[in-house]
Amino acid sequence: MSAPHTNPLDHPEVRMASAWRYISGFIASMVLMQAAFIVTLRQHPPYEQYALTIAGLALASLVSQAALFFGLDISRAQIWKSVSLVLTVPLFVLSVGLTVWMFQSLAARTMLMPATTMQPTLLQ
Amino acid sequence: MSTQAAPGAAPRLFHPHFAGHDQISARTLGFWLYMLSDALIFAAVFAAYAVLNNRMGAAGGPIAPQVTNPLEGLWQTYAVLGSVATYSLGTVALKSGNKAGVMLGIILAIALALVFLGFEAHDLLGLMARGDGVTRSGYLSAFIILIATHGLHMVFGIIWMLVMLVQIPTLGFSANVVARLLNLRMFWQFQATIWVVIYVYVYMIGAF
Known part of the structure; x- marks a missing residue:
């Protein structure tokens, strides 16, 4: 030691x-x-x-x-920060992505909007 | 201190009263985990923005191309990245115990952060002055809350830096002060990271 x-x-x-x-x-x-x-x-x-x-x-x-x-890497000083970030990024993406997908599907089934008034989104 | 266990005995994992743990690393990791949870707050605000970013969400009011300016956003990006870079360069001076260098980095970081916040305040106050405030539409609620949430983080960062400008000359580079400076570096870099996402998603893709 x-x-x-x-x-x-x-x-x-x-x-x-x-x-x-x-x-x-x-x-x-x-x-x-x-x-x-x-x-x-x-x-x-x-x-x-x-x-x-x-x-x-x-x-x-x-x-x-x-x-x-x-300075994230797999060194002894930084590895747990790198691991926690890698585990959090999917949560971030899923939080945003699933919410957008859910409301996009809901809007398509319940909101009667002419196609010309729709704003393009990441799912279109 | 030996970590060897007697044959057949359970390995010793920790010492309850051992005071030799790395206190600085424990504090920076704890603060890092807090920041990751803070990122999920931004995820919720981004999700709300994404859902309301359409003409129905705008309720006849302005939408992204009318309330965002990619060029102005680019100046803000330069300011926040410059602020992060100057603070980070200040922490290079920390290695040699150079108080003046660290404080100079912090002062420059505050100055650039104020430039950033000036652009942001100009945008939001301009919107509100023409009646496009947070109550105008769902889209504007999400937009203003997203920008203001990030701006509030920047304000807290500036307050934190002002506190450090007092603590560095009075307390010196004690373990507590060094841990706070390291945490502040992460916090400040986190603000630039979040801003890049806001700039790309709101100011660029929104302006398309």
């Missing part, structure tokens, strides 16, 4: 701070959001293709933030 540390600044979560990682995370997120903004301005692709492109760019931005800003 290694010697105990008494200085909080020697803690692994303090030592993991890294200027290049934070600057890389900042630049990566900025570039990805800028790209998503340009795709939005052009608005040429059909809705499904557009939504998938934007979602892909957002996912890349979130992954870069998790890896570079949060």
